[in-house]
Structure formats: C-alpha cells, structure tokens
Amino acid sequence: MRRALAHRGPDDEGSWQSPGGLAGFAHTRLSILDPSPAGHQPMTVADGRFTITYNGEIYNFGALRQSLLGAGVAFQSHSDTEVILRLYQAEGPACVERLRGMFALAIWDEAEQTCFLARDRFGIKPLYFHDTGSRLAFASETRALVASGLVAPQVDRQAAYEYFRTGSVPEPLTLIAGVTALEAGHHLTWCAGRRVSKRYWAISFRRGPLAGDPVARTREALIDSIKHHFVSDVPVGVFLSGGVDSTAIVALAQAAGMGPLPTFSLTFPGFDVDEGPAARRTAAHFGTTHTEHPLDSAGARQLFHQFIGSADQPSIDGFNTYTVSRLARTHGIKVALSGLGGDELFGGYPSFRAVPRLLRLARLARLGGPLAPAAVRLAGVVGGSRIARMADLVSAPPTLSTAYRAFRGIFSDRDAAALTGLLTDPGEASWTADQAIGGAPAAEDDDPTVLDAISRLEVSRYMRNQLLRDADVMSMASGVELRVPFLDASLVAAVTDIPSEVRCRPGKDLLVRAVPELPPWVANQPKRGFLFPMAQWLDRDWSEALQDGGGVSGVKLDTWYRRWAVMAFRQWRERLREHHG
Numbered sequence: 001m002r003r004a005l006a007h008r009g010p011d012d013e014g015s016w017q018s019p020g021g022l023a024g025f026a027h028t029r030l031s032i033l034d035p036s037p038a039g040h041q042p043m044t045v046a047d048g049r050f051t052i053t054y055n056g057e058i059y060n061f062g063a064l065r066q067s068l069l070g071a072g073v074a075f076q077s078h079s080d081t082e083v084i085l086r087l088y089q090a091e092g093p094a095c096v097e098r099l100r101g102m103f104a105l106a107i108w109d110e111a112e113q114t115c116f117l118a119r120d121r122f123g124i125k126p127l128y129f130h131d132t133g134s135r136l137a138f139a140s141e142t143r144a145l146v147a148s149g150l151v152a153p154q155v156d157r158q159a160a161y162e163y164f165r166t167g168s169v170p171e172p173l174t175l176i177a178g179v180t181a182l183e184a185g186h187h188l189t190w191c192a193g194r195r196v197s198k199r200y201w202a203i204s205f206r207r208g209p210l211a212g213d214p215v216a217r218t219r220e221a222l223i224d225s226i227k228h229h230f231v232s233d234v235p236v237g238v239f240l241s242g243g244v245d246s247t248a249i250v251a252l253a254q255a256a257g258m259g260p261l262p263t264f265s266l267t268f269p270g271f272d273v274d275e276g277p278a279a280r281r282t283a284a285h286f287g288t289t290h291t292e293h294p295l296d297s298a299g300a301r302q303l304f305h306q307f308i309g310s311a312d313q314p315s316i317d318g319f320n321t322y323t324v325s326r327l328a329r330t331h332g333i334k335v336a337l338s339g340l341g342g343d344e345l346f347g348g349y350p351s352f353r354a355v356p357r358l359l360r361l362a363r364l365a366r367l368g369g370p371l372a373p374a375a376v377r378l379a380g381v382v383g384g385s386r387i388a389r390m391a392d393l394v395s396a397p398p399t400l401s402t403a404y405r406a407f408r409g410i411f412s413d414r415d416a417a418a419l420t421g422l423l424t425d426p427g428e429a430s431w432t433a434d435q436a437i438g439g440a441p442a443a444e445d446d447d448p449t450v451l452d453a454i455s456r457l458e459v460s461r462y463m464r465n466q467l468l469r470d471a472d473v474m475s476m477a478s479g480v481e482l483r484v485p486f487l488d489a490s491l492v493a494a495v496t497d498i499p500s501e502v503r504c505r506p507g508k509d510l511l512v513r514a515v516p517e518l519p520p521w522v523a524n525q526p527k528r529g530f531l532f533p534m535a536q537w538l539d540r541d542w543s544e545a546l547q548d549g550g551g552v553s554g555v556k557l558d559t560w561y562r563r564w565a566v567m568a569f570r571q572w573r574e575r576l577r578e579h580h581g
Contacts, residue, residue: 002026004147005140007310008055008476011035016042016051023108023115025053030479032057032335033233038077043085046076049111052085055140056103056125057483059228064098088116093187097200100228100489104140104182114191121201122487123171123184123464126472130179136190141312141473142176146576151178153576155424160569164416165409167316167565168466175313175572184464203459205452206497214498218514221495225488226252229337236483237262237333239324240290242278244348244508244522245339249485250286251517253337263288264328264336266295266320271533278521285519293327297541304542309575310477314568316410316561318470320532322477329478336475340467341486344458345495346511347504352454355403361390362398400450404457410565415555422552423569451500535560
C-alpha cells in the first residue's frame, strides 16, 4: 500500500504497528511543515496511546499549538501533525471542527482500540475505506486499497453508470466495488467492527440582509485566507491562468506582503483562446518570477498517456493540473496555490444563469402532457447529446437538481446505462440498467435562494467530485501540494453570509470589487471556461489515441468529452486488470 502511494510523498516514508498487532499504519511524506525528522509519520504520543497518519495542511496550527502550550502540553516537533494529535488527545473527535485547512487523517487509540477517520469540510484531500465488518482498511487513493490485496479489482457498476452520466464518480461511490469515499465534512469511528459516521460540517447560506459593507468584508476575509495559505517551510508558487481567480490570488498575495512569487502557466501556440499571453502580461504587471510552458499537440500527446496512468479514477478533467504541476515541480516548487472555488462561491459559472432557464423549460414542457417528454426523447435519438439530456430533464420531476444534472451531464441516462452494460462485466456488481434509468432525484437542501442552491450544487457535486479530486491526484502525481485559498473555512463563512443577489452578481462582481488590484485585461474579460484545446487535438491530431473511445454500439460520441470519457474509462479498466487481475 505504501509503494502504491509513493508518488504522493517522495520525501520520507514510514510504517507502524500497534503493540498487539491489531492496527497498522503506512505513510509517505511530502515535507512542507517542519521537514526535519521530528515531523516523521506515523507519529505516536509519548505514552503510546494515540498514533496518527495524516495528509494535508492545517493553516491555524500555530494558534492551536499556542493554546495547547498554554494548557501545559509539551511538543516534540514544530509540525501541524503533532498539533492534530495533541488536540485529539485533549478533545476527541470534536477537534476536527477547530482545524482550518485541508486534511485526511486516521488516529488509532490503543487504549480504546478505536480508529478515527476524518476528512476536511470540502473534501480537498481524499480518503477511501473498505469495511468488511471485521476489518477496516483505508487510503488516500483507491489504488492503494486494491494493491493491499484486501479489495478485489472489480468495478462498481452503479459508480460506472454515474461516471458516464456526469464525467466523474459522486461520493460516497467509487469505481472499485467495496470501496467507499468518506464524504467531505464527515468523520467516522471504528471499534470492533462497528462503524459510526457523522457529518460535522455543511455549507450554509445566510437568510436576510447583511449589515456592513460586503466588499470590505470579502476583502478582509480574502487577505486573511491568503496569509494562512502561505504558511509553509518551503517556497509557495501560484498556478496563474489569464482568469480572475488565479490573478486575484497573485494580487492578494502581493497586497499581503508575500514577496516575489513564482508563478506558472501553460501556453498553447496557435490556439485562438490561448491564455498564455494574458498570464504573461499579468505576471509582468505584478512582478512575479514567471515560468510558462508552451504545449502543442505533439507535446501534449506525449504526456497524455502518462496522465491517464496517473488517474486514480477516470474523469474528463485534470490534464491541465497534471501538466502545470509537472512544470512547477521541475522548478523546485512543491506547494502551489490554485484559484479553484472562486466560480462556485461568486457565481462565475454559466450554470448560475442557465440552470434556472432549464428548470423553467422543464416546467413548461410538462404542461404539454405526457407526449412532450416522449417527443423530446425521440429528438434525442436522432439529435445530439444535449437533446438527449434534455429528454432526461423533461421526463423527470422538474427540480433544480434535475436541471443541474442536465446542464452538467455528459451522457443521457439511457446512454450511460448502455455504456455501463457494454464496458463492465455483468458479474462485477449487483446492478441493472432498469435500476439506473428514472431513479428518484437527489434531495435538495433548503437554501434561501435559487442562486444559493446552485452554489451548493456546484460545491457538492462538480467541484467536490471532479475538480477537487482531479486537482489532488494530478498535483500529487508530481509530488506537489495544491492549496485552494477560496475554500478556506473562515472565508467561506464570511462570504456565504452575504446575500446571493450581491455575492453572485454576473462577472463575479463582488470578487472583482474586493480585489481592485486586478488589471483591466483580467477584470473585464468574459468567463471562458476550460481553455485546453482538447477538441482540436482529439478531433484532428489524436484520432488514433481515441480509437478505444469509439465503436460503442448505439451510443453517440459526438463531443470530445464523450469520446474522452469512454477512452479514459477503458484505459483505466485495462490498467486495473493488468496490475491486479
């Protein structure tokens, strides 16, 4: 299991076994805070009762350490790992509510014979487990659980169906049968085969007006988050695109006095929406030490199969993070900041406008009686993938959840079911296509406004299941820790207190006004989304690379991301069979 995770922690490794042999931990370390041997993991308190293995960073560990010192706790290191361990020793499971940062952790209590697992609020760091009822195994990636020999390399067909619907696997499912994701904002305690799980945090939005200036409030919270996210004993860089979010991080870091910053970006020569020139101009404007990597079709193709091989579970994203992380690591950077989370909090995605329109369309279609869904579904058979997803929308109860699913979907319900049947073995898991089609919609939280509800959906679905998962796996593939300042707990609490009609104004108006240092060529640009030239590369230059993304009977692969989804799944499945079959 440790060897399977060596890429995540190339600086050190360790293992530990409890005195009675009931529990064992393995750890690979990426040394960021207290890189000395004192920070070695797994870490055990002096009396031997508590042992921890942990991945992540706790940005308020200094303040927590001072509080514990004041209570008479003695420390042997300057690491955040020991702070968590001592805090758990003092407060038990409730300690996670005081942790400001990203984390996946396990703590063994030798006296009580219990194992405690916890994951950060947003799910920035992954944590998967396999529970047989008498044995618990866990890891930061599913591949380590398969490598352990405790988990059969079999595909969970329900997870595969969900993957084809959305391009990623939703928590708590994983593509490995018998492996479960500990959901974001949850912790669990295992004792003698009994497992108790609890959600300790969920995003919430304010009802009613807010006193004070929302711009000043947002500015103060942003600066505070940036300062905390630069807590490190090694240099910190920034992944800089030409967009508002990453540029805001550079601007705020400079305003917070963080000194000359190393920044990194990709550029695509000859591509009409290349962000490289804008990033270069921005870097010059702020005086960063900028490194860019030109990536053409041939260069990207050389990296593509390595990228696919780095995927713990396939998705239709992550190549950009994989490539820029490699760039940063070759220049000696192993901590980098990303602008992920800005669109979800400040209404930057087209979904904030499109999903309400889709919901209205679905409600109008249902006024046409039972023939309307059938007509739209028939159009989907002869039309493209978008029409097929609209058929799903008008056939389901008209809710924000179903409208959002239609907006973010990849394949229709029927196509996803067909692909699952064709690309998995029937005996791998208990599942039938009939179970998948027409299932009950997910329950919706009671949010104050439609915009708040969409923000919640983006945070809990697209961001958590795809963006954060890919960001972690693809940065850690190069031994780079990716930090996301927009997902700081204190910042999110401050911003979600602002009514959505202010927080989610078009153009991320609140964020732009809170960071007046943004140059006009960034602040005034329209939202452009995913800017990798994938469609051009896959359609024109990489046709042979996608041959295993074709030939799916009865399912149209009429977009690059549909072909990618099939190809990535097939290659992941083949790799699973080769290594563990």
